[in-house]
Each structure stands twice: as C-alpha cells, then as structure tokens.
Amino acid sequence: GAGVSQSPSNKVTEKGKDVELRCDPISGHTALYWYRQRLGQGLEFLIYFQGNSAPDKSGLPSDRFSAERTGESVSTLTIQRTQQEDSAVYLCASSLVGGEQFFGPGTRLTVL
Amino acid sequence: AQSVTQLDSQVPVFEEAPVELRCNYSSSVSVYLFWYVQYPNQGLQLLLKYLSGSTLVKGINGFEAEFNKSQTSFHLRKPSVHISDTAEYFCAVSRPSNTGKLIFGQGTTLQVKP
Structure with missing residues (x-):
C-alpha cells in the first residue's frame, strides 16, 4: 500500500483482557514507531524499531505493554x-x- | 529531557484572518522542531520542520514557522486562514542524535469560523 496501515481501526475490550494491535509500515521504511494519544493529550512515544537493532522501549508505560517487529515489516503492539x-x-x-x-x-482502543 | 508546551488548547478565528499557534520547548541540547496537522478523522501529516539553517521555514498550505532559539519558541503562522484549516495542530521536537522519536505538545485546536 501507499501509506502506513493499522488494524483494527477500533477495538472495544473488557478490562483484564489482552489486545493485539497491528501496524503495516511503508515498504522499505526501516524505522517504525508506536505512539499513544490519550483523550485531550498529545502523543506519547512508546517504542522504536530500527532494522535488526535492539528496540528503544523507553516509552512503554508498564510491563503489560510489549511490541514485536519481524524484520522490516509488520509490527504488533x-x-x-x-x-x-x-x-x-x-x-x-x-x-x-x-x-x-x-x-x-x-x-482507537476502548477498555470498558 | 525535552518537553513541549502549546500555550493555547483552542484558537477560534474567522476565515481570512491571520493566525498564530504558539509553541515553546525546553531542552538542554539542540533539537529539531516540527509542526503536524491532524484533520478530522485523518492521520497526522507533517506541515513543516526546522532542522538547521534559516530560522523561517515554510510548509504546506501556506503555513510558516519561525525558530527563535533565545525564546525557545517555534510559533506557527498563517496570514489568512480558510475553513479547511480547521484541525488539530501539534508541535513536536526530537534530538538530532537520537532515534528520531518525537516529543509532542498537547495540541491546539484551530477553529475557523465563516
């Protein structure tokens, strides 16, 4: 595709459940970032991947959050x-x- | 650590009037500066950026911003706004030697009225 795609576009879940969010980057882009935007706030950096280097996880808010990236393609949070x-x-x-x-x-993630 | 402050959460303005959206940053090291726009129900789009050189940078859609090192500011301006400029605007910084991760301000909603 021409741009970055993410799925699902909306996710509603119950407190305590696990969720998985997917990102398909632009082909050929070696760097990939995850950010979070809470209501009424700016974007917060979560994690950064660059090629085969160790990811920068400094923005993850707790150990409940994790992310993976396979090579230079899809990432899941x-x-x-x-x-x-x-x-x-x-x-x-x-x-x-x-x-x-x-x-x-x-x-958009909504936790009930 | 860097931080970004956008001084106005909402800016209402009439169509064809000039507008300035304010952004101040704090950092003990040199930074790159960015303005992003988020139109309703769309993703973030880069408006303009300052990396080095001329302190006045021009972006898309007639916007421009001026880097002022002494005042640690990077205010966004447009001499005449259109209804279509109604959107959320985010100021952001990154460190040149870092991973490129962006530190964002809280955003300013520009509301252009007819």
Missing part, C-alpha cells in the same frame, strides 16, 4: 490485562532512517 487508563488512540509511524515519519490512521 500487545497490551496484556488491559486497564481503563489504556483507552487511547494508538498510532504507528514509519520512516527511512532520519527521515520524515509517516503516520497511520491509528487504532
């Missing part, structure tokens, strides 16, 4: 034992190294 404060829009972005970040449309 997993939230275990979801809490109501995890409700947010989760955005993925990809870029060439040092280049402009292109954002996906986001996944």
